[in-house]
Amino acid sequence: MDALMTVADSDSTNIRPIRKLLAANRSEIATRVFRSAHELGIRTVAIYSHEDRYALHRFKADEAYQIGTPGEPIRSYLNIDAIVGLCLKHHIDAVHPGYGFLSENPDFAKALTDAGILFVGPSEQSLRDLGDKTSARRLAEIAGVPVLGGTAQAVASIKEATDAAEKLGYPIMLKAAKGGGGRGMRVVMEPSELASSLDSAQREAKTAFGSDEVFLERFVQRARHLEVQLLGDRHGNLVHLYERDCSVQRRHQKVVELAPAPNLSTEMRDAICDAALRIGRAVGKESGGYENAGTVEFLLDVDKDEFYFIEVNPRIQVEHTVTEEVTGIDIV
The missing domain is CATH 3.30.1490.20 (ATP-grasp fold, A domain)
Structure with a gap:
Protein backbone atom coordinates (compact mmCIF):
# COMPACT_ATOMS: atom_id res chain seq x y z
CA MET A 1 0.00 0.00 0.00
CA ASP A 2 2.74 2.48 0.95
CA ALA A 3 4.48 1.91 -2.39
CA LEU A 4 1.31 2.91 -4.21
CA MET A 5 0.57 5.96 -2.06
CA THR A 6 3.99 7.58 -1.92
CA VAL A 7 6.21 9.46 -4.32
CA ALA A 8 9.97 9.86 -4.17
CA ASP A 9 11.30 13.39 -3.94
CA SER A 10 13.21 14.27 -7.10
CA ASP A 11 16.35 15.28 -5.18
CA SER A 12 16.48 12.56 -2.51
CA THR A 13 15.52 9.03 -1.60
CA ASN A 14 12.87 10.24 0.84
CA ILE A 15 9.23 9.58 0.09
CA ARG A 16 6.22 11.75 0.69
CA PRO A 17 2.54 10.83 0.61
CA ILE A 18 0.40 11.44 -2.46
CA ARG A 19 -2.18 13.95 -1.31
CA LYS A 20 -3.53 15.06 -4.67
CA LEU A 21 -3.86 13.02 -7.89
CA LEU A 22 -4.80 14.25 -11.35
CA ALA A 23 -6.32 11.97 -13.98
CA ALA A 24 -5.01 13.13 -17.36
CA ASN A 25 -7.99 11.62 -19.12
CA ARG A 26 -11.75 11.78 -19.42
CA SER A 27 -14.94 9.76 -19.10
CA GLU A 28 -15.00 6.22 -17.68
CA ILE A 29 -11.32 5.71 -16.89
CA ALA A 30 -10.99 9.11 -15.17
CA THR A 31 -14.02 8.33 -13.01
CA ARG A 32 -12.55 4.89 -12.29
CA VAL A 33 -9.28 6.46 -11.12
CA PHE A 34 -11.14 8.92 -8.89
CA ARG A 35 -13.02 6.10 -7.18
CA SER A 36 -9.86 4.20 -6.27
CA ALA A 37 -8.05 7.37 -5.19
CA HIS A 38 -10.98 8.36 -2.99
CA GLU A 39 -10.86 4.96 -1.28
CA LEU A 40 -7.16 5.60 -0.55
CA GLY A 41 -7.89 9.03 0.93
CA ILE A 42 -6.26 10.91 -1.96
CA ARG A 43 -7.77 14.19 -3.22
CA THR A 44 -8.69 13.99 -6.91
CA VAL A 45 -8.36 16.47 -9.77
CA ALA A 46 -10.06 16.34 -13.18
CA ILE A 47 -9.22 18.13 -16.38
CA TYR A 48 -11.77 18.73 -19.10
CA SER A 49 -11.92 20.33 -22.51
CA HIS A 50 -14.45 23.05 -23.27
CA GLU A 51 -16.58 20.47 -25.07
CA ASP A 52 -16.48 18.22 -21.97
CA ARG A 53 -17.53 20.93 -19.51
CA TYR A 54 -20.70 18.97 -18.68
CA ALA A 55 -19.05 15.54 -18.73
CA LEU A 56 -19.59 13.31 -15.71
CA HIS A 57 -15.91 12.87 -14.84
CA ARG A 58 -15.59 16.60 -14.16
CA PHE A 59 -18.14 16.37 -11.36
CA LYS A 60 -16.74 13.17 -9.85
CA ALA A 61 -13.44 14.82 -8.83
CA ASP A 62 -12.74 17.02 -5.81
CA GLU A 63 -11.30 19.69 -8.13
CA ALA A 64 -11.71 20.25 -11.87
CA TYR A 65 -10.00 22.61 -14.31
CA GLN A 66 -10.64 23.36 -17.95
CA ILE A 67 -7.67 22.80 -20.23
CA GLY A 68 -7.09 23.89 -23.81
CA THR A 69 -9.34 26.16 -25.84
CA PRO A 70 -12.77 25.71 -27.48
CA GLY A 71 -12.61 23.71 -30.67
CA GLU A 72 -9.91 21.34 -29.38
CA PRO A 73 -11.89 18.50 -27.73
CA ILE A 74 -9.09 15.95 -28.20
CA ARG A 75 -5.95 18.07 -28.46
CA SER A 76 -6.67 19.57 -25.03
CA TYR A 77 -5.92 16.22 -23.38
CA LEU A 78 -2.64 15.92 -25.31
CA ASN A 79 -1.14 19.24 -24.17
CA ILE A 80 1.83 18.14 -22.08
CA ASP A 81 3.01 21.63 -21.14
CA ALA A 82 -0.47 22.71 -20.06
CA ILE A 83 -1.00 19.60 -17.91
CA VAL A 84 2.39 19.89 -16.20
CA GLY A 85 1.84 23.62 -15.63
CA LEU A 86 -1.55 22.94 -14.09
CA CYS A 87 -0.01 20.33 -11.78
CA LEU A 88 2.60 22.78 -10.54
CA LYS A 89 0.08 25.59 -10.09
CA HIS A 90 -2.30 23.47 -8.02
CA HIS A 91 0.32 21.47 -6.06
CA ILE A 92 -0.58 18.10 -7.58
CA ASP A 93 1.65 15.23 -6.47
CA ALA A 94 0.87 12.58 -9.08
CA VAL A 95 -0.77 12.02 -12.46
CA HIS A 96 -2.59 8.89 -13.63
CA PRO A 97 -2.76 8.84 -17.46
CA GLY A 98 -5.51 6.22 -17.85
CA TYR A 99 -5.48 4.67 -21.33
CA GLY A 100 -5.17 6.33 -24.71
CA PHE A 101 -4.13 9.98 -24.98
CA LEU A 102 -0.71 10.39 -23.28
CA SER A 103 -0.68 7.07 -21.41
CA GLU A 104 2.19 5.58 -23.46
CA ASN A 105 4.02 8.82 -24.21
CA PRO A 106 7.56 8.74 -22.73
CA ASP A 107 7.91 12.51 -23.19
CA PHE A 108 4.92 13.01 -20.90
CA ALA A 109 6.40 10.72 -18.26
CA LYS A 110 9.73 12.58 -18.49
CA ALA A 111 8.14 16.03 -18.27
CA LEU A 112 6.27 15.05 -15.12
CA THR A 113 9.30 13.40 -13.53
CA ASP A 114 11.48 16.41 -14.31
CA ALA A 115 8.89 18.60 -12.57
CA GLY A 116 8.95 16.39 -9.47
CA ILE A 117 5.52 14.87 -10.17
CA LEU A 118 4.90 11.13 -10.04
CA PHE A 119 3.79 9.53 -13.30
CA VAL A 120 1.52 6.65 -12.29
CA GLY A 121 2.78 4.26 -14.92
CA PRO A 122 5.93 2.53 -16.17
CA SER A 123 9.26 4.35 -16.28
CA GLU A 124 10.12 6.62 -19.19
CA GLN A 125 12.68 4.09 -20.42
CA SER A 126 10.14 1.25 -20.26
CA LEU A 127 7.74 3.28 -22.37
CA ARG A 128 10.47 3.91 -24.94
CA ASP A 129 11.48 0.25 -25.01
CA LEU A 130 7.92 -0.95 -25.49
CA GLY A 131 6.63 1.85 -27.73
CA ASP A 132 8.34 0.26 -30.72
CA LYS A 133 7.09 -3.28 -31.35
CA THR A 134 10.40 -4.33 -32.92
CA SER A 135 12.20 -3.25 -29.74
CA ALA A 136 9.67 -5.18 -27.65
CA ARG A 137 10.29 -8.27 -29.79
CA ARG A 138 14.00 -8.03 -29.02
CA LEU A 139 13.25 -7.83 -25.30
CA ALA A 140 11.11 -10.96 -25.56
CA GLU A 141 13.95 -12.78 -27.32
CA ILE A 142 16.35 -11.70 -24.57
CA ALA A 143 13.88 -13.09 -22.02
CA GLY A 144 13.81 -16.42 -23.87
CA VAL A 145 10.18 -16.07 -24.96
CA PRO A 146 9.26 -17.30 -28.46
CA VAL A 147 8.35 -14.67 -31.05
CA LEU A 148 6.88 -15.07 -34.50
CA GLY A 149 9.31 -14.98 -37.39
CA GLY A 150 9.61 -11.43 -38.65
CA THR A 151 11.86 -8.50 -39.47
CA ALA A 152 14.10 -7.16 -36.71
CA GLN A 153 13.52 -3.60 -37.91
CA ALA A 154 10.91 -1.69 -39.87
CA VAL A 155 11.25 -2.19 -43.63
CA ALA A 156 12.47 0.87 -45.54
CA SER A 157 11.37 -0.09 -49.05
CA PHE A 219 0.78 -14.63 -40.04
CA VAL A 220 -0.88 -17.37 -38.00
CA GLN A 221 -4.14 -18.22 -39.73
CA ARG A 222 -5.75 -20.15 -36.85
CA ALA A 223 -4.78 -18.37 -33.67
CA ARG A 224 -6.14 -17.49 -30.26
CA HIS A 225 -5.26 -14.07 -28.85
CA LEU A 226 -4.35 -14.28 -25.16
CA GLU A 227 -3.12 -11.52 -22.85
CA VAL A 228 -1.68 -11.62 -19.33
CA GLN A 229 -2.29 -8.87 -16.79
CA LEU A 230 0.84 -7.76 -14.91
CA LEU A 231 1.27 -5.61 -11.81
CA GLY A 232 4.69 -4.42 -10.67
CA ASP A 233 5.95 -2.03 -7.99
CA ARG A 234 9.01 0.18 -7.68
CA HIS A 235 10.77 -2.38 -5.48
CA GLY A 236 11.13 -4.97 -8.22
CA ASN A 237 8.12 -7.10 -7.25
CA LEU A 238 6.15 -8.35 -10.23
CA VAL A 239 3.07 -10.58 -10.29
CA HIS A 240 0.54 -11.70 -12.87
CA LEU A 241 -3.24 -11.76 -12.48
CA TYR A 242 -3.68 -14.57 -15.01
CA GLU A 243 -4.94 -14.28 -18.56
CA ARG A 244 -7.77 -12.97 -20.68
CA ASP A 245 -8.91 -14.42 -24.01
CA CYS A 246 -9.57 -11.70 -26.59
CA SER A 247 -9.81 -13.85 -29.72
CA VAL A 248 -13.19 -12.47 -30.80
CA GLN A 249 -12.17 -9.46 -32.89
CA ARG A 250 -13.28 -7.26 -35.76
CA ARG A 251 -10.64 -5.58 -37.93
CA HIS A 252 -7.98 -6.61 -35.40
CA GLN A 253 -9.92 -4.83 -32.63
CA LYS A 254 -11.03 -6.80 -29.58
CA VAL A 255 -14.77 -7.20 -29.23
CA VAL A 256 -15.21 -9.78 -26.45
CA GLU A 257 -12.90 -10.55 -23.48
CA LEU A 258 -13.13 -13.72 -21.42
CA ALA A 259 -11.35 -14.58 -18.18
CA PRO A 260 -10.14 -17.13 -17.49
CA ALA A 261 -9.47 -18.26 -21.06
CA PRO A 262 -11.73 -21.22 -21.88
CA ASN A 263 -10.32 -24.60 -22.91
CA LEU A 264 -6.76 -23.68 -21.97
CA SER A 265 -4.71 -26.41 -20.33
CA THR A 266 -3.07 -25.76 -16.97
CA GLU A 267 0.33 -26.35 -18.54
CA MET A 268 -0.27 -23.79 -21.31
CA ARG A 269 -1.72 -21.25 -18.86
CA ASP A 270 1.31 -21.57 -16.57
CA ALA A 271 3.73 -21.32 -19.50
CA ILE A 272 2.13 -18.15 -20.90
CA CYS A 273 1.88 -16.45 -17.51
CA ASP A 274 5.51 -17.32 -16.76
CA ALA A 275 6.57 -15.92 -20.15
CA ALA A 276 4.77 -12.67 -19.36
CA LEU A 277 6.66 -12.36 -16.08
CA ARG A 278 9.99 -13.02 -17.80
CA ILE A 279 9.29 -10.24 -20.29
CA GLY A 280 8.24 -7.88 -17.49
CA ARG A 281 11.49 -8.55 -15.66
CA ALA A 282 13.48 -7.90 -18.84
CA VAL A 283 11.84 -4.50 -19.31
CA GLY A 284 13.70 -1.73 -17.50
CA LYS A 285 16.04 -4.33 -16.03
CA GLU A 286 18.49 -1.71 -14.81
CA SER A 287 15.74 0.04 -12.83
CA GLY A 288 14.29 -3.10 -11.29
CA GLY A 289 11.94 -4.35 -14.00
CA TYR A 290 8.43 -3.38 -15.08
CA GLU A 291 6.49 -1.05 -12.80
CA ASN A 292 2.72 -0.47 -12.59
CA ALA A 293 -0.06 -2.17 -14.58
CA GLY A 294 0.61 -3.63 -18.00
CA THR A 295 -0.54 -6.35 -20.37
CA VAL A 296 1.61 -8.82 -22.30
CA GLU A 297 -0.08 -10.18 -25.41
CA PHE A 298 0.43 -13.54 -27.12
CA LEU A 299 -0.84 -15.53 -30.08
CA LEU A 300 -1.54 -19.23 -29.57
CA ASP A 301 -1.26 -21.27 -32.78
CA VAL A 302 -4.08 -23.77 -32.31
CA ASP A 303 -2.72 -26.11 -34.98
CA LYS A 304 0.74 -26.38 -33.42
CA ASP A 305 -0.27 -25.72 -29.79
CA GLU A 306 2.55 -23.17 -29.54
CA PHE A 307 2.40 -19.58 -28.32
CA TYR A 308 4.29 -16.47 -29.43
CA PHE A 309 4.81 -13.03 -27.93
CA ILE A 310 3.39 -10.12 -29.94
CA GLU A 311 3.45 -6.95 -27.79
CA VAL A 312 3.23 -5.25 -24.40
CA ASN A 313 0.69 -2.55 -23.56
CA PRO A 314 2.45 -0.49 -20.85
CA ARG A 315 -0.68 0.95 -19.22
CA ILE A 316 -4.02 0.07 -17.76
CA GLN A 317 -6.32 -1.36 -20.46
CA VAL A 318 -9.99 -0.87 -21.18
CA GLU A 319 -10.53 -4.55 -20.39
CA HIS A 320 -8.87 -4.47 -16.96
CA THR A 321 -12.33 -4.72 -15.38
CA VAL A 322 -12.71 -8.28 -16.71
CA THR A 323 -9.72 -9.39 -14.64
CA GLU A 324 -11.00 -7.42 -11.64
CA GLU A 325 -14.28 -9.35 -11.81
CA VAL A 326 -12.60 -12.75 -11.60
CA THR A 327 -9.79 -11.90 -9.16
CA GLY A 328 -11.48 -9.37 -6.88
CA ILE A 329 -8.40 -7.11 -7.16
CA ASP A 330 -8.75 -3.37 -7.81
CA ILE A 331 -6.04 -3.01 -10.46
CA VAL A 332 -6.28 0.79 -10.57
Whole structure:
Protein backbone atom coordinates (compact mmCIF):
# COMPACT_ATOMS: atom_id res chain seq x y z
CA MET A 1 0.00 0.00 0.00
CA ASP A 2 2.74 2.48 0.95
CA ALA A 3 4.48 1.91 -2.39
CA LEU A 4 1.31 2.91 -4.21
CA MET A 5 0.57 5.96 -2.06
CA THR A 6 3.99 7.58 -1.92
CA VAL A 7 6.21 9.46 -4.32
CA ALA A 8 9.97 9.86 -4.17
CA ASP A 9 11.30 13.39 -3.94
CA SER A 10 13.21 14.27 -7.10
CA ASP A 11 16.35 15.28 -5.18
CA SER A 12 16.48 12.56 -2.51
CA THR A 13 15.52 9.03 -1.60
CA ASN A 14 12.87 10.24 0.84
CA ILE A 15 9.23 9.58 0.09
CA ARG A 16 6.22 11.75 0.69
CA PRO A 17 2.54 10.83 0.61
CA ILE A 18 0.40 11.44 -2.46
CA ARG A 19 -2.18 13.95 -1.31
CA LYS A 20 -3.53 15.06 -4.67
CA LEU A 21 -3.86 13.02 -7.89
CA LEU A 22 -4.80 14.25 -11.35
CA ALA A 23 -6.32 11.97 -13.98
CA ALA A 24 -5.01 13.13 -17.36
CA ASN A 25 -7.99 11.62 -19.12
CA ARG A 26 -11.75 11.78 -19.42
CA SER A 27 -14.94 9.76 -19.10
CA GLU A 28 -15.00 6.22 -17.68
CA ILE A 29 -11.32 5.71 -16.89
CA ALA A 30 -10.99 9.11 -15.17
CA THR A 31 -14.02 8.33 -13.01
CA ARG A 32 -12.55 4.89 -12.29
CA VAL A 33 -9.28 6.46 -11.12
CA PHE A 34 -11.14 8.92 -8.89
CA ARG A 35 -13.02 6.10 -7.18
CA SER A 36 -9.86 4.20 -6.27
CA ALA A 37 -8.05 7.37 -5.19
CA HIS A 38 -10.98 8.36 -2.99
CA GLU A 39 -10.86 4.96 -1.28
CA LEU A 40 -7.16 5.60 -0.55
CA GLY A 41 -7.89 9.03 0.93
CA ILE A 42 -6.26 10.91 -1.96
CA ARG A 43 -7.77 14.19 -3.22
CA THR A 44 -8.69 13.99 -6.91
CA VAL A 45 -8.36 16.47 -9.77
CA ALA A 46 -10.06 16.34 -13.18
CA ILE A 47 -9.22 18.13 -16.38
CA TYR A 48 -11.77 18.73 -19.10
CA SER A 49 -11.92 20.33 -22.51
CA HIS A 50 -14.45 23.05 -23.27
CA GLU A 51 -16.58 20.47 -25.07
CA ASP A 52 -16.48 18.22 -21.97
CA ARG A 53 -17.53 20.93 -19.51
CA TYR A 54 -20.70 18.97 -18.68
CA ALA A 55 -19.05 15.54 -18.73
CA LEU A 56 -19.59 13.31 -15.71
CA HIS A 57 -15.91 12.87 -14.84
CA ARG A 58 -15.59 16.60 -14.16
CA PHE A 59 -18.14 16.37 -11.36
CA LYS A 60 -16.74 13.17 -9.85
CA ALA A 61 -13.44 14.82 -8.83
CA ASP A 62 -12.74 17.02 -5.81
CA GLU A 63 -11.30 19.69 -8.13
CA ALA A 64 -11.71 20.25 -11.87
CA TYR A 65 -10.00 22.61 -14.31
CA GLN A 66 -10.64 23.36 -17.95
CA ILE A 67 -7.67 22.80 -20.23
CA GLY A 68 -7.09 23.89 -23.81
CA THR A 69 -9.34 26.16 -25.84
CA PRO A 70 -12.77 25.71 -27.48
CA GLY A 71 -12.61 23.71 -30.67
CA GLU A 72 -9.91 21.34 -29.38
CA PRO A 73 -11.89 18.50 -27.73
CA ILE A 74 -9.09 15.95 -28.20
CA ARG A 75 -5.95 18.07 -28.46
CA SER A 76 -6.67 19.57 -25.03
CA TYR A 77 -5.92 16.22 -23.38
CA LEU A 78 -2.64 15.92 -25.31
CA ASN A 79 -1.14 19.24 -24.17
CA ILE A 80 1.83 18.14 -22.08
CA ASP A 81 3.01 21.63 -21.14
CA ALA A 82 -0.47 22.71 -20.06
CA ILE A 83 -1.00 19.60 -17.91
CA VAL A 84 2.39 19.89 -16.20
CA GLY A 85 1.84 23.62 -15.63
CA LEU A 86 -1.55 22.94 -14.09
CA CYS A 87 -0.01 20.33 -11.78
CA LEU A 88 2.60 22.78 -10.54
CA LYS A 89 0.08 25.59 -10.09
CA HIS A 90 -2.30 23.47 -8.02
CA HIS A 91 0.32 21.47 -6.06
CA ILE A 92 -0.58 18.10 -7.58
CA ASP A 93 1.65 15.23 -6.47
CA ALA A 94 0.87 12.58 -9.08
CA VAL A 95 -0.77 12.02 -12.46
CA HIS A 96 -2.59 8.89 -13.63
CA PRO A 97 -2.76 8.84 -17.46
CA GLY A 98 -5.51 6.22 -17.85
CA TYR A 99 -5.48 4.67 -21.33
CA GLY A 100 -5.17 6.33 -24.71
CA PHE A 101 -4.13 9.98 -24.98
CA LEU A 102 -0.71 10.39 -23.28
CA SER A 103 -0.68 7.07 -21.41
CA GLU A 104 2.19 5.58 -23.46
CA ASN A 105 4.02 8.82 -24.21
CA PRO A 106 7.56 8.74 -22.73
CA ASP A 107 7.91 12.51 -23.19
CA PHE A 108 4.92 13.01 -20.90
CA ALA A 109 6.40 10.72 -18.26
CA LYS A 110 9.73 12.58 -18.49
CA ALA A 111 8.14 16.03 -18.27
CA LEU A 112 6.27 15.05 -15.12
CA THR A 113 9.30 13.40 -13.53
CA ASP A 114 11.48 16.41 -14.31
CA ALA A 115 8.89 18.60 -12.57
CA GLY A 116 8.95 16.39 -9.47
CA ILE A 117 5.52 14.87 -10.17
CA LEU A 118 4.90 11.13 -10.04
CA PHE A 119 3.79 9.53 -13.30
CA VAL A 120 1.52 6.65 -12.29
CA GLY A 121 2.78 4.26 -14.92
CA PRO A 122 5.93 2.53 -16.17
CA SER A 123 9.26 4.35 -16.28
CA GLU A 124 10.12 6.62 -19.19
CA GLN A 125 12.68 4.09 -20.42
CA SER A 126 10.14 1.25 -20.26
CA LEU A 127 7.74 3.28 -22.37
CA ARG A 128 10.47 3.91 -24.94
CA ASP A 129 11.48 0.25 -25.01
CA LEU A 130 7.92 -0.95 -25.49
CA GLY A 131 6.63 1.85 -27.73
CA ASP A 132 8.34 0.26 -30.72
CA LYS A 133 7.09 -3.28 -31.35
CA THR A 134 10.40 -4.33 -32.92
CA SER A 135 12.20 -3.25 -29.74
CA ALA A 136 9.67 -5.18 -27.65
CA ARG A 137 10.29 -8.27 -29.79
CA ARG A 138 14.00 -8.03 -29.02
CA LEU A 139 13.25 -7.83 -25.30
CA ALA A 140 11.11 -10.96 -25.56
CA GLU A 141 13.95 -12.78 -27.32
CA ILE A 142 16.35 -11.70 -24.57
CA ALA A 143 13.88 -13.09 -22.02
CA GLY A 144 13.81 -16.42 -23.87
CA VAL A 145 10.18 -16.07 -24.96
CA PRO A 146 9.26 -17.30 -28.46
CA VAL A 147 8.35 -14.67 -31.05
CA LEU A 148 6.88 -15.07 -34.50
CA GLY A 149 9.31 -14.98 -37.39
CA GLY A 150 9.61 -11.43 -38.65
CA THR A 151 11.86 -8.50 -39.47
CA ALA A 152 14.10 -7.16 -36.71
CA GLN A 153 13.52 -3.60 -37.91
CA ALA A 154 10.91 -1.69 -39.87
CA VAL A 155 11.25 -2.19 -43.63
CA ALA A 156 12.47 0.87 -45.54
CA SER A 157 11.37 -0.09 -49.05
CA ILE A 158 9.21 -2.45 -51.06
CA LYS A 159 12.36 -4.37 -52.00
CA GLU A 160 13.18 -4.97 -48.33
CA ALA A 161 9.60 -6.02 -47.71
CA THR A 162 9.61 -8.37 -50.72
CA ASP A 163 12.88 -10.00 -49.71
CA ALA A 164 11.70 -10.43 -46.12
CA ALA A 165 8.32 -11.83 -47.16
CA GLU A 166 9.94 -14.39 -49.45
CA LYS A 167 12.19 -15.48 -46.61
CA LEU A 168 9.31 -15.73 -44.11
CA GLY A 169 6.86 -17.31 -46.54
CA TYR A 170 3.30 -16.19 -47.20
CA PRO A 171 0.92 -15.33 -45.64
CA ILE A 172 2.52 -12.50 -43.68
CA MET A 173 1.24 -9.66 -41.51
CA LEU A 174 2.28 -6.03 -41.90
CA LYS A 175 2.20 -4.21 -38.56
CA ALA A 176 2.80 -0.60 -37.52
CA ALA A 177 5.96 -0.53 -35.40
CA LYS A 178 4.75 2.32 -33.19
CA GLY A 179 1.06 1.81 -32.74
CA GLY A 180 -1.75 -0.54 -31.93
CA GLY A 181 -5.52 -0.82 -31.91
CA GLY A 182 -5.55 -2.67 -35.22
CA ARG A 183 -4.33 0.34 -37.20
CA GLY A 184 -1.48 -0.02 -39.66
CA MET A 185 -2.08 -3.77 -39.89
CA ARG A 186 -2.61 -5.71 -43.11
CA VAL A 187 -2.70 -9.43 -43.87
CA VAL A 188 -0.90 -10.26 -47.14
CA MET A 189 -1.80 -13.65 -48.57
CA GLU A 190 0.32 -13.58 -51.73
CA PRO A 191 3.13 -11.54 -53.36
CA SER A 192 0.84 -9.59 -55.69
CA GLU A 193 -0.84 -7.95 -52.68
CA LEU A 194 2.34 -6.80 -50.93
CA ALA A 195 3.03 -3.43 -52.59
CA SER A 196 -0.48 -2.02 -52.21
CA SER A 197 -0.83 -3.40 -48.67
CA LEU A 198 2.51 -1.92 -47.59
CA ASP A 199 1.57 1.49 -48.95
CA SER A 200 -1.83 1.34 -47.26
CA ALA A 201 -0.39 0.21 -43.91
CA GLN A 202 2.29 2.92 -43.96
CA ARG A 203 -0.21 5.68 -44.73
CA GLU A 204 -2.57 4.54 -41.99
CA ALA A 205 0.28 4.23 -39.47
CA LYS A 206 1.51 7.73 -40.34
CA THR A 207 -1.94 9.21 -39.86
CA ALA A 208 -2.67 7.36 -36.62
CA PHE A 209 0.71 7.38 -34.90
CA GLY A 210 2.86 9.96 -36.65
CA SER A 211 5.25 7.27 -37.89
CA ASP A 212 5.00 5.22 -41.07
CA GLU A 213 7.37 2.50 -39.81
CA VAL A 214 5.99 -0.96 -40.60
CA PHE A 215 7.54 -4.37 -40.01
CA LEU A 216 6.69 -7.88 -41.18
CA GLU A 217 5.64 -10.86 -39.11
CA ARG A 218 4.57 -14.38 -39.97
CA PHE A 219 0.78 -14.63 -40.04
CA VAL A 220 -0.88 -17.37 -38.00
CA GLN A 221 -4.14 -18.22 -39.73
CA ARG A 222 -5.75 -20.15 -36.85
CA ALA A 223 -4.78 -18.37 -33.67
CA ARG A 224 -6.14 -17.49 -30.26
CA HIS A 225 -5.26 -14.07 -28.85
CA LEU A 226 -4.35 -14.28 -25.16
CA GLU A 227 -3.12 -11.52 -22.85
CA VAL A 228 -1.68 -11.62 -19.33
CA GLN A 229 -2.29 -8.87 -16.79
CA LEU A 230 0.84 -7.76 -14.91
CA LEU A 231 1.27 -5.61 -11.81
CA GLY A 232 4.69 -4.42 -10.67
CA ASP A 233 5.95 -2.03 -7.99
CA ARG A 234 9.01 0.18 -7.68
CA HIS A 235 10.77 -2.38 -5.48
CA GLY A 236 11.13 -4.97 -8.22
CA ASN A 237 8.12 -7.10 -7.25
CA LEU A 238 6.15 -8.35 -10.23
CA VAL A 239 3.07 -10.58 -10.29
CA HIS A 240 0.54 -11.70 -12.87
CA LEU A 241 -3.24 -11.76 -12.48
CA TYR A 242 -3.68 -14.57 -15.01
CA GLU A 243 -4.94 -14.28 -18.56
CA ARG A 244 -7.77 -12.97 -20.68
CA ASP A 245 -8.91 -14.42 -24.01
CA CYS A 246 -9.57 -11.70 -26.59
CA SER A 247 -9.81 -13.85 -29.72
CA VAL A 248 -13.19 -12.47 -30.80
CA GLN A 249 -12.17 -9.46 -32.89
CA ARG A 250 -13.28 -7.26 -35.76
CA ARG A 251 -10.64 -5.58 -37.93
CA HIS A 252 -7.98 -6.61 -35.40
CA GLN A 253 -9.92 -4.83 -32.63
CA LYS A 254 -11.03 -6.80 -29.58
CA VAL A 255 -14.77 -7.20 -29.23
CA VAL A 256 -15.21 -9.78 -26.45
CA GLU A 257 -12.90 -10.55 -23.48
CA LEU A 258 -13.13 -13.72 -21.42
CA ALA A 259 -11.35 -14.58 -18.18
CA PRO A 260 -10.14 -17.13 -17.49
CA ALA A 261 -9.47 -18.26 -21.06
CA PRO A 262 -11.73 -21.22 -21.88
CA ASN A 263 -10.32 -24.60 -22.91
CA LEU A 264 -6.76 -23.68 -21.97
CA SER A 265 -4.71 -26.41 -20.33
CA THR A 266 -3.07 -25.76 -16.97
CA GLU A 267 0.33 -26.35 -18.54
CA MET A 268 -0.27 -23.79 -21.31
CA ARG A 269 -1.72 -21.25 -18.86
CA ASP A 270 1.31 -21.57 -16.57
CA ALA A 271 3.73 -21.32 -19.50
CA ILE A 272 2.13 -18.15 -20.90
CA CYS A 273 1.88 -16.45 -17.51
CA ASP A 274 5.51 -17.32 -16.76
CA ALA A 275 6.57 -15.92 -20.15
CA ALA A 276 4.77 -12.67 -19.36
CA LEU A 277 6.66 -12.36 -16.08
CA ARG A 278 9.99 -13.02 -17.80
CA ILE A 279 9.29 -10.24 -20.29
CA GLY A 280 8.24 -7.88 -17.49
CA ARG A 281 11.49 -8.55 -15.66
CA ALA A 282 13.48 -7.90 -18.84
CA VAL A 283 11.84 -4.50 -19.31
CA GLY A 284 13.70 -1.73 -17.50
CA LYS A 285 16.04 -4.33 -16.03
CA GLU A 286 18.49 -1.71 -14.81
CA SER A 287 15.74 0.04 -12.83
CA GLY A 288 14.29 -3.10 -11.29
CA GLY A 289 11.94 -4.35 -14.00
CA TYR A 290 8.43 -3.38 -15.08
CA GLU A 291 6.49 -1.05 -12.80
CA ASN A 292 2.72 -0.47 -12.59
CA ALA A 293 -0.06 -2.17 -14.58
CA GLY A 294 0.61 -3.63 -18.00
CA THR A 295 -0.54 -6.35 -20.37
CA VAL A 296 1.61 -8.82 -22.30
CA GLU A 297 -0.08 -10.18 -25.41
CA PHE A 298 0.43 -13.54 -27.12
CA LEU A 299 -0.84 -15.53 -30.08
CA LEU A 300 -1.54 -19.23 -29.57
CA ASP A 301 -1.26 -21.27 -32.78
CA VAL A 302 -4.08 -23.77 -32.31
CA ASP A 303 -2.72 -26.11 -34.98
CA LYS A 304 0.74 -26.38 -33.42
CA ASP A 305 -0.27 -25.72 -29.79
CA GLU A 306 2.55 -23.17 -29.54
CA PHE A 307 2.40 -19.58 -28.32
CA TYR A 308 4.29 -16.47 -29.43
CA PHE A 309 4.81 -13.03 -27.93
CA ILE A 310 3.39 -10.12 -29.94
CA GLU A 311 3.45 -6.95 -27.79
CA VAL A 312 3.23 -5.25 -24.40
CA ASN A 313 0.69 -2.55 -23.56
CA PRO A 314 2.45 -0.49 -20.85
CA ARG A 315 -0.68 0.95 -19.22
CA ILE A 316 -4.02 0.07 -17.76
CA GLN A 317 -6.32 -1.36 -20.46
CA VAL A 318 -9.99 -0.87 -21.18
CA GLU A 319 -10.53 -4.55 -20.39
CA HIS A 320 -8.87 -4.47 -16.96
CA THR A 321 -12.33 -4.72 -15.38
CA VAL A 322 -12.71 -8.28 -16.71
CA THR A 323 -9.72 -9.39 -14.64
CA GLU A 324 -11.00 -7.42 -11.64
CA GLU A 325 -14.28 -9.35 -11.81
CA VAL A 326 -12.60 -12.75 -11.60
CA THR A 327 -9.79 -11.90 -9.16
CA GLY A 328 -11.48 -9.37 -6.88
CA ILE A 329 -8.40 -7.11 -7.16
CA ASP A 330 -8.75 -3.37 -7.81
CA ILE A 331 -6.04 -3.01 -10.46
CA VAL A 332 -6.28 0.79 -10.57
